Amino acid sequence: MNQFRIREKFIPYNLPNLTDQEVNAVIDTLKSSWIAKGPRTVKFEQQFAQFVGAKHAIATNSGTAALHLALLSKGIGSGDEVITTPNTFASTANTIIHVGAKPVFADIDYRTGCIDPSEIEKKITPRTKAIVPVHYSGQVCDLDQIYEIADKYSLFVSEDAAHALGSYYKGKTIGNHTKGTASYSFYATKNLTTGEGGMLVTDDDEIDAKARIWAGQGMSQNAWNRYSKDGKWQYDICEPGFKYNMFDIQAALGLVQLSRMNKMQAKRKKIAEKYQNEFSRIDAVEPPYIPDYTIHSWHLYIIRIVPELLTINRDRFIIELNKRNIGTSVHFIPVTSMSYYQKRYGFKKEDFPNTEKNYERIISLPLYPSLSDEETDYIIDAVRNIVEEYHK
Numbered sequence: 001m002n003q004f005r006i007r008e009k010f011i012p013y014n015l016p017n018l019t020d021q022e023v024n025a026v027i028d029t030l031k032s033s034w035i036a037k038g039p040r041t042v043k044f045e046q047q048f049a050q051f052v053g054a055k056h057a058i059a060t061n062s063g064t065a066a067l068h069l070a071l072l073s074k075g076i077g078s079g080d081e082v083i084t085t086p087n088t089f090a091s092t093a094n095t096i097i098h099v100g101a102k103p104v105f106a107d108i109d110y111r112t113g114c115i116d117p118s119e120i121e122k123k124i125t126p127r128t129k130a131i132v133p134v135h136y137s138g139q140v141c142d143l144d145q146i147y148e149i150a151d152k153y154s155l156f157v158s159e160d161a162a163h164a165l166g167s168y169y170k171g172k173t174i175g176n177h178t179k180g181t182a183s184y185s186f187y188a189t190k191n192l193t194t195g196e197g198g199m200l201v202t203d204d205d206e207i208d209a210k211a212r213i214w215a216g217q218g219m220s221q222n223a224w225n226r227y228s229k230d231g232k233w234q235y236d237i238c239e240p241g242f243k244y245n246m247f248d249i250q251a252a253l254g255l256v257q258l259s260r261m262n263k264m265q266a267k268r269k270k271i272a273e274k275y276q277n278e279f280s281r282i283d284a285v286e287p288p289y290i291p292d293y294t295i296h297s298w299h300l301y302i303i304r305i306v307p308e309l310l311t312i313n314r315d316r317f318i319i320e321l322n323k324r325n326i327g328t329s330v331h332f333i334p335v336t337s338m339s340y341y342q343k344r345y346g347f348k349k350e351d352f353p354n355t356e357k358n359y360e361r362i363i364s365l366p367l368y369p370s371l372s373d374e375e376t377d378y379i380i381d382a383v384r385n386i387v388e389e390y391h392k
C-alpha cells in the first residue's frame with residue numbers, strides 16, 4: 001500500500017474565483033451611486049447574450065427566478081404538466097409548482113446523469129406543456145432528441161443551464177439561438193458568480209418582453225430608470241409580478257467574471273483532465289462519461305464509486321475523504337425522495353431506478369480555478385488511498 005500522509009489544511013469543496021478586478025468593480029459601482037438595477041445590469045445582459053449567442057438575456061437575482069420566469073412567460077399554469085428530471089436541485093421542480101403546474105419526473109440516462117429522452121416520451125399526456133431538462137454538472141442533455149420530442153408534441157423547452165455556462169452541445173454554446181429558453185445560475189459556487197444571480201436567455205421576443213414584466217413587479221414598461229433625468233414616473237401594473245431583477249453591484253461582479261471566463265474555464269479543464277486521466281485507472285471509481293456531442297463546462301466533477309468492489313459505501317467514502325481533509329458534496333439527492341414530493345405525489349424509489357443507482361454512488365470532488373496542482377494530486381492520491389484501504 002502507498003504511503004499516504006494527511007495534509008494539515010482542509011481543501012474546501014468550492015471557492016469562488018475573485019480578484020482585485022472584481023473588488024474594484026464593486027467599489028466603483030458603490031461610488032457611482034447607482035447601486036440598484038441600472039446601466040451595469042443592462043451592459044451585463046448585452047455582453048452575456050453575446051457570449052452565449054442569444055438574442056435576449058434577462059438578468060435575475062437567482063437561477064431559480066430565471067426558471068420561474070421562463071414558465072410564467074409561456075403562460076404555463078394550473079392543470080398543466082411539466083416533465084423534468086429527479087436528478088436536480090429542488091428549484092427546477094419547485095418553480096413548476098410555483099406556476100401551479102404538476103411536475104412529472106422522467107428517469108435519467110445512467111451514463112450521463114441527464115434526463116433520458118425516451119423516458120420523457122413515456123411521460124407525455126394531453127396535459128403536458130413543457131420539458132425542463134437539466135444540463136447536469138455541465139454535461140449536456142441530448143438536445144436534438146429533446147427538441148424533436150418537443151416539436152412532435154408542441155411542447156415548450158426551458159433548459160436548466162445552471163451548471164452549463166462553458167458547456168457546448170455539438171459545437172454550440174448552451175443557450176445559443178435556442179428554440180426554447182436557457183436559465184443560468186450565478187450562485188457563489190458556479191463557474192461565473194455574482195454572489196447570487198441568474199440569467200434567462202431566449203431568441204423569442206414575446207418571452208423576453210413578458211419575462212421583463214414578470215421580473216419587474218409586473219410593471220408595464222421598463223421602469224428601472226424612472227429616477228433618471230429622462231425617466232418617466234408613470235407606470236401600470238399589468239401582472240402580479242415578482243421582484244426578480246438583478247442589481248448593479250451583482251452586475252459589476254458579473255461583467256468582470258465574464259471577461260475572465262475563458263481563463264477560468266481553461267483552469268477547470270486542466271484539473272478535470274488530470275482527474276479523468278487518473279481516475280480512469282482506479283477500478284473502484286468511475287470518472288464521468290462524456291458523449292461525443294458534449295464539451296463539459298466542468299462545473300462539477302462527479303465520480304461514482306463502485307460499491308461491488310469496496311467494503312464501504314458512498315457515505316463512508318465521503319467520511320474517509322473528510323478525514324483526509326477534503327471537502328465534498330453530493331449532486332443530487334433526488335428531488336423525488338424529498339419529503340414534500342413524496343407526501344404530495346407518492347413517489348417511490350423504484351420509480352426512478354437509474355437516478356437512485358446514481359445517487360448511491362456519486363461524490364462531487366473539489367474543482368475550481370484556484371485548486372492548485374499540489375491539491376489536485378493530493379485529492380487523487382487520497383481517493384486511491386481509500387480505495388486501496390477498503391478494496392474487497
Ligand SMILES: Cc1ncc(COP(=O)(O)O)c(C=O)c1O
Nearest residue numbers: 062063064089091162185186187
Ligand atoms: C440544477 C440547478 N438548477 C437551478 C439552480 C438554482 O440556482 P440559484 O441557486 O441561482 O437559484 C441550481 C442551484 O444550484 C441548480 O443546481
